[in-house]
Amino acid sequence: MATRTAPLRLPRSRLRVIPGRQPSSLSVRQFGWLVLAVAMFFALIYSRIYLDRAAFQIATLEGQIAEQQTRYDQLRLEVAQLESPQRIYAEAEKMNMVLPGEARTVYAPMPDTDDDGGQLATSGSTVLLATVGAK
Amino acid sequence: MRLFLVGALFLAAWLTIGAKLVFVQGVQAQTLEDQALDQRLRTVTLEAERGTIFDRDGRELALTIEATSVYANPREIADPALTASALSGLLGRPVGEIQADLERDTGFVYLARKLLHGEAEAIRALELDGVHFLPEPKRVYPSGDLAAQVLGFVGIDNDGLEGIEQMYEDVLTGEPGQLIFERSGRGRVIPQGEYEVQEAVRGQDLTLTIDGELQFFAQQEAQGTLEETGATAVHIVVLDVTTSEVLAMASAPTFDPNHIGGDAELFRNRVVTDTFEPGSTQKLITIAAAIEEGIVTPDRIFEVPDRIEVFDREYFDFTEHDTVDLTVADIVARSSNVGTILVWQELGNPLLYRYLQGFGLGTYSGINFPGEAPGLVRPAEEWCDSCGASTAIGYRVAVTPLQMTAVFAAVGNDGVWIQPQVVNSIVETDGSITEFDQQRQRVLSVETAQIMQDMLAGVVEGGTGQYAQVDGYRVGGKTGTTEKFEPDLVCPGAESPGCYGDDVVASFIGIGPSDDPRLAIGVFVDSPSVPKKRTGGVAAAPAFSRVMRFALHQMGVPPDVR
Structure with missing residues (x-):
């Protein structure tokens, strides 16, 4: 006896073939954003490096300022010490110089003059001739 | 589940x-x-730089520089003995003392404060572990002991402790600032972290009236006079009579404010802090008052014995003499106690007291100096019977050397007393200058002042002050020799202590040139001990002569035309 079998009914596939798509390339705008992002990334890193370097330079300069300030202070002190009367007096003494108070005043007789003579004193006076060192 | x-x-x-x-x-x-x-965050106090003190010519008398303090962290030092021996020579401290510091159980110990640059660098070069350095401001006095008692000094933390440094502390100090910053665990500054600076405001500068060179010369003379006379102290004051500016204020012995130590008595500016009885120099006031009031004239003749009794007391002239006729000018020239008392008897106490006050005695001079003494002049109504006579010849009053020199400056300034001044101006941080007003008061008329100037010249030309003569210039002045009152000494026959002893204060105060006074100079010799050098005319007048001559040359005052 022959048997009849029902025709095989395959489930209907829900898949469908779609036309293949060409791999899309970045649009200009997208590329621009990408470049900008990369650039900003590097700019950020560079700015950090730059700021660190600047901070280092500032610290170095501050150190130099402090050094120069110390040197200025030392020189200022040295100038003040060199200007001190004690030192000048000692140096002047070595050069055989005398203080004004150790000089003598010498007077000479003053000749008679008329009113227009421009002399310092009247007849019969003496006039200061010189102040000379005496040691 | x-x-x-x-x-x-x-x-x-x-x-x-x-x-x-x-x-x-x-x-x-x-x-x-x-x-x-x-x-x-770390906050560091930025110390304000202390203001500079200049003399009248802009010479720096006190300034602040950056110095270096050396400290150690004993916990970082492995071998304290080795470190101590390396530092000992450079620090000038015994090895044992440094080692003891380095063995202390602490993280911080000072080894030396405020070393100058070279000293600190020598230690830094050793590169010792655990030894660190700290910058600190240091006050220095580049001219050493020049005007030391005027300037005073500061303590280790730069606080003024004496003299101008103390008196003008608020002006000189300035305002400290702050530095706030972020630091890492290693103590380094974090870049771009918090960083805030509040700058310190530098202290203001002071310009003194002191002339550095004249001050130096006056100090030399004070020291020379001290050695010549065997005195315990010598003070010299130089005033410009037209402004009462103190050009020099010297004392011997003195000290170096860079190295404080020793006798603290030396730190005091005794020209303004100590008083004495002026003695004969005060006769100037008695005589000037009598002339100003029209009671006597310079030519009026008095019959002057060598002693006079006033109530319970007898007064003597310095040397014995017969009764002589002396003009008022002669009384001044010979410094006659008896003659002056005769003039006082006509003047009376109220008028004498009024002139003492007028010349600024018994009150603060206004020089604005720490520890200044006002002196002592009791009101006339409190005077005992003989007190007027004593006061007339310079006893029973107490004055400072500055006050007494200012009296002579007033006479030289044609009768106008001006408040003495040692700080000329304050220089603000923005460069503006603040000056001080000085009190002025006419005490004598111009005529009386000029009469007194002539009388003072007579003292030098033919009286007790001939050693004060100055080659090339006519000068005037008055000698004074005062017995010192010893509060602890008991007079013979007395029950309570308080008696005049053997020590004296020898003084000479004068003005020059006499025809147009520019300067008033006072020389005060405390307790001279060399025999024959115990009077004002011998102990003090020579120094006056030398300082006056130096000062007149210094100021460019031409010698007199004879």
Whole structure:
């Protein structure tokens, strides 16, 4: 006896073939954003490096300022010490110089003059001739 | 079921972590941020530079420089003995003392404060472990002992302790600043972290009236006179009579404010802090008052014995003599006690007291100096019967050397007394200058002042002050020799202590040139001990002569035309 079998009914596939798509390339705008992002990334890193370097330079300069300030202070002190009367007096003494108070005043007789003579004193006076060192 | 439990456990764990995160990052965020910042932030006080003190010519008498202090962290030092021996020579301290410091159980110990640059660099070069350096401002006095008692000095923390440094502390100090910054765990500054600077405001500068060169010469003379006379102290004051500016204020012995130590008595500016009885120099006031009031004239003749009794006391002239006729000018020239008392008897106490006050005695001079003594002049109504006579010849009053020199300056200034001044101006940080007003008062008429100037010249030309003569210039002045009152000494026959002893104060105060006075100079010799050098005319007048001559040359005053 022959048997009849029902025709095989395959489930209907829900898949469908779609036309293949060409791999899309970045649009200009997208590329621009990408470049900008990369650039900003590097700019950020560079700015950090730059700021660190600047901070280092500032610290170095501050150190130099402090050094120069110390040197200025030392020189200022040295100038003040060199200007001190004690030192000048000692140096002047070595050069055989005398203080004004150790000089003598010498007077000479003053000749008679008329009113227009421009002399310092009247007849019969003496006039200061010189102040000379005496040691 | 098992899977559910594990999932729930994980969920709970995540929720707990999440909650904690929310708590830390949200609720506690600000508090924790502040705490973290506090740990990283460091605040450093920036000391204000102390103002400079200049003399009248712009010479720096006191200035502040950056110095270096050396400190150690003993916990970083492995061999204290070795480190101590390396430092000993450079620090000038015994090895044992330094080693003891380095063995202390602490993280900080000073080894030396405020070394100058070269000294600190020598130590730095040793590169010793645990030895560190700290910059600190240091006050220095480049001219050493020049005007030391005027300037005073500061303590280790730059606080003024004496003299101008103390008196003008508020002006010189300035305002400290602050530096706030973030630091890493290693103590380094974090770049781009918090960084805030509040600049310190530098102290203001002071310009003194002191002339550095004249001050130096006056100090030399004070020291020379001290050695010549065997005195315990010598003071010299130089005033410009037209302004009462103190050009020099010298004392011997003195000290170096760069190296404080020894006898603290030396630190005091005794020209303004110590008083004495002026003796004969005060006769100037008695005579000037009598002339100003029209009671006597310079030519009026008095019959003058060598002693006079006033109530319970007898007064003598310095040397015995027969009764002689003396003009008022002669009384001044010979410094006659008896003659002056005769003039006082006509003047009377109220008028004498009024002139003493007018010349600024018994009150603060206004020079604005720490520890200044006002002196002592009791009101006339409190004077005893003989007190007027004593006062007329310079006893029973107490004055400072500055006050007495200012009296002569007033006479030289044609009768106008001016408040003495040692600080000329304050230079503000913006460069503006603040000057001081000086009190002025006419005490004598121009005519009386000029009469007194002539009388003072007579003292030098033919009286007791001939050693004060100055080659090339006519000068005037008055000698004074005063017995010192010893509060602890008991007079013979007395029950209570208080008696005049053997020590004297020898003084000479004068003005020059006499025809147009520019300067008033006072020389005060305390307790001269060399015989024959115990009077004002011998002990003090020569120094007056030399200082006056130097000062007149210094100021460019031409010698007199004879």
